[in-house]
Amino acid sequence: MLPKFWRQFRVILPILFGAGVYAFGLLYFIIPNKLMEGGVTGITILLNYAFGISPSLSTLIINIPLFLIGLKMLGRRQMIYTGVGIAALTFFLWLFERMIDMGWIIPFQTQHDYILAVLYAGVTLGIGLGIVFRFGGTTGGSDIIATILNRAFGWSIGQIMLALDILIIGGSLFFISKELVLYTLVTVFIATKIIDFIQEGAYSGKAFTIISDHASEIAEIIMKEMDRGVTIIPAIGAYSKQAKEVAYCVVSRQEIRRVHNIVKSVDPRAFVVINEVNDVHGEGFREELHH
Template sequence: MFRQPMQWFMIVIGSLIYSIGLNGFLIANHLAEGSFVGISVLLLYEFHLPVGLTFLVLNIPLLIVAWRMFGKEFVFKTALGVVGVSVFSELTKFIQIPTHDQLLAALYAGVVTGIGLGLIFRTGGTTGGADIIARILRHRRGMGMGKTLFFIDVIVICLVIIVVGREVAMYSLVALFVSSRVIDFVIEGAQSGKAISIISEKHMDIVTAIHEQLDRGTTLLQATGGYTGQTRQVIHCVVSREEVVRVQRIIHEVDPQAFVTISDVHEIAGEGFTFDDVVTPRRKGVLRKSR
C-alpha cells in the first residue's frame, strides 16, 4: 500500500494528529481514552504525571517482549508509533480547545484521534500497549485479539468511572466509538462500496440496463438452487455507495420479483475504481467500456 519510507512518514504524521486530538479535545475537556493512553491520562489527572513519559515507560517492557516474539519490523513500526505519540503528546500540550459541551468535545476527539490512529494502522504500525498484549495472548493462548482489546478497554473505562466519574466515562465511550468508526474509514479508504448479487429470470435485461445506465461492468455466475436443483444465472456487480439506489431502481423497473442481496465492500481496486477506464470492443450490443 505504501513504500517503506512513506510508511515511517505516515506513522509520524498519524502520531502527531492523534496527539493533537488527545490534548486538544480529550485532555482539554477532562475526558479519558482507552488502552494505555487512557491509563496515562488517568495518571495525569490524579498525579500530574506527563502523559508522554508515562505512555513510553508502560510500553518499554512490552516492546522488549514483542521483539523476541514478532521480529524487528513489527517492533520498529510499533516503537515509532509509541515514541511518536510520547513525544508529540508533550509537544502539543499547548493545543487546548475547551468547550462547555463535552459531547461535542467527545465527537471531535473521536474524529481527530481516529484519523491519526487510522493512518498508523494503515501502514501496519500500532501505538503499542493493548495491541501488543493482544498479539502476545493470541500467540501464547490463542485468544482473539478483538476480545482482548475489548477487555482491556473495559478495565480502563471502569477505572475512569472510579477516578473521574460516570459521566466522563460515558462521554469517553462516545469518543472511543467515533474513533473506531473513523479508523475503519481511514484503513478501508475512500474506495469502498457495495457488492450486489441479483437472481432474476430477466437477468440479461438487468445486465444491459446496468451497463448502459451506470456504465458499470457485471459478472454472470452460474448457480444451482439447493431446493429446486434448477440452474440460474446470478448477476454480481460492485458499485459505489451512491450508485446503489440507481441499481435498485433498475432492478425494480425490470423485474420487481428479483432476489437481491447487498453487502459492504471495504476496499475496491481495479478498472472503474482505481485504474483508468479501458475501452473495449462492443459485445452483443451491451458492453461499451470495461470497468
C-alpha cells in the same frame, strides 16, 4: 534500493502523521477536560491526573518493555511499524507538551460545553488512530498485550482490548467524576466509528448479486446504460438442479435505485441480494497507481 526505500517511506509517513494527530487530540481535548482514553494511553492519562507525570515520559516508560517483549514473541517484522508508532507518539506528545508550556498552543478547555470537547476529541483521536492502523502501525500498549495473549491463550484480540479498556476507564472513577467517564464513553464510541470508516475506506458502494433467468440481458443493460462492469457467474439451483446465471456488479450508493429499476424492468421475479462493500478499487472507483 530506492524504490524499496520509497515504499517504506510511503507507509511510515502516514503513521507519523496519524500519531501526531492522535497526540494532539490527547493534549488539546482529552487531558485539559479531564476526559479519559482506553488502553495503555489511558494509564498514562491516569498517571498524569494522579501524579502529574508527563504523558510522553510515561508512554515511553510503559511501551519500551512491552515493545521488547513483543519483539521477542512476535518477531521483528510484525513489530517494526509498531516501533515507529510508539516512537512517533512519544515524540509528538513531548513536542506538543513543550509547545503548550511555551504558550504556542492553548488547549481547548471547557467547564460547561463538554459535548463540543467530546465530539472533537473523538474525531481527532479516530482520525489519528485510523490512519496509523490503516498503514499497518499501532501506538503500542494494549495492542501488543492483546496480540501476545492471543498467541499464548487463543483469546480474542477484540475481547482482550475491550476488557483492558473497561478496566482502565473504570479505574478512572477514582480520579474523575462519573459524568466525565460517561462523556469519555461517547468519545470512545465516536473514535471507534471514525477508525472503522478510515480502515474500511471512504470509497464504499453496494454489491448486487442478481439471480435471474435473464441475468445476461440485465448485465447488458447495466453495462450499456450505467457504464458499470458486470460479472456473469454460472450456477446450479440446489433444489431444481437447473443451470442458472448470476450477475454480480458493484455500484456507488447513488446508483442503487437505477440498478433496482433495471432488474425489475427485465425480470420482476429476479432474486436480488445487496451487500455493503468497502474500500472499492478498480475502474469506476478508486484507481491505484503503481510506479
